[in-house]
Amino acid sequence: MxxxxxxxxxxxxxxxxxxxxxxxxxxxxxxxxxxxxxxxxxxxxxxxxxxxxxxxxxxxxxxxxxxxxxxxxxxxxxxxxxxxxxxxxxxxxxxxxxxxxxxxxxxxxxxxxxxxxxxxxxxxxxxxxxxxxxxxxxxxxxxxxxxxxxxxxxxxxxxxxxxxxxxxxxxxxxxxxxxxxxxxxxxxxxxxxxxxxxxxxxxxxxxxxxxxxxxxxxxxxxxxxxxxxxxxxxxxxxxxxxxxxxxxxxxxxxxxxxxxxxxxxxxxxxxxxxxxxxxxxxxPSQRLVGLRPEAVPDSGAAVFRGDEAVGEVTRAVESPTAGEPVAFGVVDFETDESNLTVRVGGEEVPAELADLPFVEGSDRSARVPEY
Missing domain, CATH: 3.30.1360.120 (Probable tRNA modification gtpase trme; domain 1)
Structure with missing residues (x-):
């Protein structure tokens, strides 16, 4: 406690x-x-x-x-x-x-x-x-x-x-x-x-x-x-x-x-x-990326490029600052923005790759992924 x-x-x-x-x-x-x-x-x-x-x-x-x-x-x-x-x-x-x-x-x-x-x-x-x-x-x-x-x-x-x-x-x-x-x-x-x-x-x-x-x-x-x-x-x-x-x-x-x-x-x-x-x-074979899906997926939700599963969501929220869903996903390293979707409630919704951080504040996190 x-x-x-x-x-x-x-x-x-x-x-x-x-x-x-x-x-x-x-x-x-x-x-x-x-x-x-x-x-x-x-x-x-x-x-x-x-x-x-x-x-x-x-x-x-x-x-x-x-x-x-x-x-x-x-x-x-x-x-x-x-x-x-x-x-x-x-x-x-x-x-x-x-x-x-x-x-x-x-x-x-x-x-x-x-x-x-x-x-x-x-x-x-x-x-x-x-x-x-x-x-x-x-x-x-x-x-x-x-x-x-x-x-x-x-x-x-x-x-x-x-x-x-x-x-x-x-x-x-x-x-x-x-x-x-x-x-x-x-x-x-x-x-x-x-x-x-x-x-x-x-x-x-x-x-x-x-x-x-x-x-x-x-x-x-x-x-x-x-x-x-x-x-x-x-x-x-x-x-x-x-x-x-x-x-x-x-x-x-x-x-x-x-x-x-x-x-x-x-x-x-x-x-x-x-x-x-x-x-x-x-x-590496995979990388951690930012995603902007059209709806908030659950952790573990699949990320697709076309019909191919290329990774999964690790965490997602409705961003209070941006006013839209944002997420982390671990995806195949070469994944690009073409035709990406995430599964939300049994359906696939469009998603875009996003630069990190999603929000620029007064300091920069030392853990922002770098490759």
Whole structure:
């Protein structure tokens, strides 16, 4: 369950399951919340699983497993993948160097299995792996006014400027870490991390850290709108950001064009041989594309060129910004715009290939597919 259930309920949250977490789907007006993020700023709870890795060999251990270089300096982060031997994505994650430990943000429900698997592979290295999901609350702050929002409530530090860098400061007397995101919504973005303990506020009242931080992010300084998972889905799709649950799981990174998550010169991670072979061949067999169908298809709906099935839809929404259906599809690499259709409700409707992102915001997602 969310770390701030009562506060979310008071705002009128409707709930949905994401991995092993219950989080707000929306607060009754998802389109309105979507517009608030696109035009000003919004706040959402990020239901990450959290794994910490300590010990003298922590950087070397994780670096030998994931697809990207693990940062060696405190205050830096990286987006990386855990691949299977066939090069398929088992997990995506953010890896942050927090000084004496690495902090890993993984998809909801995946932290325990990851920690168990890695513990079994530790032999003589000095590595300590722990699940810390219940110890942290993470809130996303996104929108063209996100930097202004953070500046209005953060004390003791300036907003971090570089993607996936972070600073430490205080919000409402609570110690926080503020991370500059890699813009998954296509807007300026930050994640505010605090522990799930309690703090005595300025009036002498003891309150949960997460409650204080969430309330401050919504109501102090520049006001922000709360938004839930429904809006997260529509924002990230408009921004051209593939997500683990719908686009990444099981696919090799070359197919989804996820170049920011892989160091192709690195030769010491599981699945590297497959990824490098596809890279050296020049193109994968499939690619992730944007589609503009005439109606919203279900995930898994077939994509046709003429009478030939050439792929499937991974995610689709009625775009609140564009006012029309938009979708991600994985299709044969050479698929062009001629005579494309998608299946909706048992019938085939016309669709066009679309440039990504669908919507240009105040920042560009680092995950927009590149080939």
């Amino acid at each position: 969310t770390v701030i259930e009562d506060e979310q309920a008071d705002l009128g949250a409707e709930w949905t399951a994401v991995g092993d977490r219950e989080v707000p789907a929306d607060y009754g007006r998802p389109d309105r919340a979507h517009a608030a993020v696109r035009n000003v700023v919004g706040v959402t709870e990020m239901p990450y699983g959290v794994v910490t890795v300590g010990g003298d060999d922590r950087v070397e251990y994780v670096d030998n497993v994931v697809s990207n270089d693990v940062p060696t300096a405190d205050g830096e982060g990286a987006y990386a993948l855990l691949l299977d031997p066939q090069g398929g994505v088992e997990l995506d994650m953010y890896v942050y160097n927090a000084g004496e430990q690495l902090l890993l943000f993984v998809p909801p429900g995946e932290a325990d299995a990851l920690a168990d698997e890695w513990r079994e592979k530790v032999f003589i290295q000095d590595v300590e792996i722990s699940v810390a999901t219940d110890d942290f609350a993470v809130f996303g702050v996104h929108g063209p006014k996100a930097t202004e929002k953070i500046a209005s409530v953060l004390n003791g530090a300036s907003s971090p400027a570089e993607h996936l860098s972070f600073v430490r400061g205080r919000i409402a007397s609570v110690g926080v870490t503020v991370i500059r995101t890699d813009a998954p919504t296509g807007e300026e973005g930050f994640e505010v991390v605090c522990t799930t303990g309690t703090t005595v506020n300025e009036t002498g009242e003891e309150r949960a850290n997460a409650e204080l931080v969430f309330d401050t992010l919504l109501n102090q300084g520049l006001n922000a709108a709360p938004f839930g998972r429904t809006t997260w889905e529509s924002l990230t799709l408009e921004a051209g950001t593939p997500l683990f649950e719908s686009e990444l799981r099981g696919r090799i990174p070359n197919v989804v064009g996820l170049r920011n998550a892989v160091d192709f010169e690195k030769g010491c991670f599981v699945g590297q041989e497959v990824v490098s072979r596809v890279e050296n061949r020049g193109q």
